[in-house]
Amino acid sequence: xxxxxxxxxxxxxxxxxxxxxxxxxxxxxxxxxxxxxxxxxxxxxxxxxxxxxxxxxxxxxxxxxxxxxxxxxxxxxxxxxxxxxxxxxxxxxxxxxxxxxxxxxxxxxxxxxxxxxxxxxxxxxxxxxxxxxxxxxxxxxxxxxxxxxxxxxxxxxxxxxxxxxxxxxxxxxxxxxxxxxxxxxxxxxxxxxxxxxxxxxxxxxxxxxxxxxxxxxxxxxxxxxxxxxxxxxxxxxxxxxxxxxxxx
Numbered sequence: 001x002x003x004x005x006x007x008x009x010x011x012x013x014x015x016x017x018x019x020x021x022x023x024x025x026x027x028x029x030x031x032x033x034x035x036x037x038x039x040x041x042x043x044x045x046x047x048x049x050x051x052x053x054x055x056x057x058x059x060x061x062x063x064x065x066x067x068x069x070x071x072x073x074x075x076x077x078x079x080x081x082x083x084x085x086x087x088x089x090x091x092x093x094x095x096x097x098x099x100x101x102x103x104x105x106x107x108x109x110x111x112x113x114x115x116x117x118x119x120x121x122x123x124x125x126x127x128x129x130x131x132x133x134x135x136x137x138x139x140x141x142x143x144x145x146x147x148x149x150x151x152x153x154x155x156x157x158x159x160x161x162x163x164x165x166x167x168x169x170x171x172x173x174x175x176x177x178x179x180x181x182x183x184x185x186x187x188x189x190x191x192x193x194x195x196x197x198x199x200x201x202x203x204x205x206x207x208x209x210x211x212x213x214x215x216x217x218x219x220x221x222x223x224x225x226x227x228x229x230x231x232x233x234x235x236x237x238x239x240x241x242x243x244x245x246x247x248x
Contacts, residue, residue, distance in 0.1 A: 129148065129245045132242060133225075133241050133242075136236075136238035137162060137235055137236070137237040138235070143217045143243070144156065144158065154173070156218070158215070159215070163233060167207040169213065171202045176216050177213045178199045178215075186212070187224060189222060200216055207239055212227075213226075221245055224243070226243075227240075228241060
């Protein structure tokens with residue numbers, strides 16, 4: 001026991017001993033700090049880092065600029081390609097063929113190809129019958145017949161001759177007549193048509209040689225009667241006429 005006490009005092013209790021745990025080499029005292037690195041090494045590292053950063057920035061900038069240029073070129077190429085494709089896909093404009101010019105027809109062809117003319121109106125003043133006609137008392141004549149004869153149907157007869165003091169011409173059953181007053185002119189179809197429809201009458205008219213009468217039959221035909229001869233008395237009364245009957 002006593003032999004270990006001086007060891008105890010010379011170990012942990014001495015604050016400044018160099019050989020025990022309590023001295024500078026023991027556990028009770030912290031180890032001295034590491035000496036600082038030389039200033040020249042720190043500056044080298046900083047310079048190297050700055051150079052590396054600058055190099056990285058340069059590489060990145062070059063890459064970005066290169067990509068922008070490629071994008072622009074790609075865009076322009078795509079636009080050009082689309083334009084070219086559009087131009088290639090658009091069908092070429094076709095020219096509408098002009099209509100062939102029709103040669104003008106000659107005068108003979110145009111006359112033959114002309115529209116058919118409208119058929120002319122039915123001609124008027126066509127003579128249906130003409131000649132000498134005797135009309136006797138009680139023997140009326142149908143002037144619509146060719147030649148005029150006495151019809152068995154009394155309603156078809158147009159004119160008769162009666163002795164009433166002198167020879168008289170009587171229109172029958174709707175027929176009418178008018179004396180032509182101009183002795184210097186023989187009335188035509190147009191002349192008779194112009195007077196018989198306005199001045200014609202169904203009354204008896206006195207006859208004399210050379211008298212001209214314009215008449216309309218009961219079927220609507222125009223007639224001209226010129227007295228050539230008057231004969232007989234009473235029941236033998238008769239008259240001879242130069243008659244023209246127009247069919248239209």
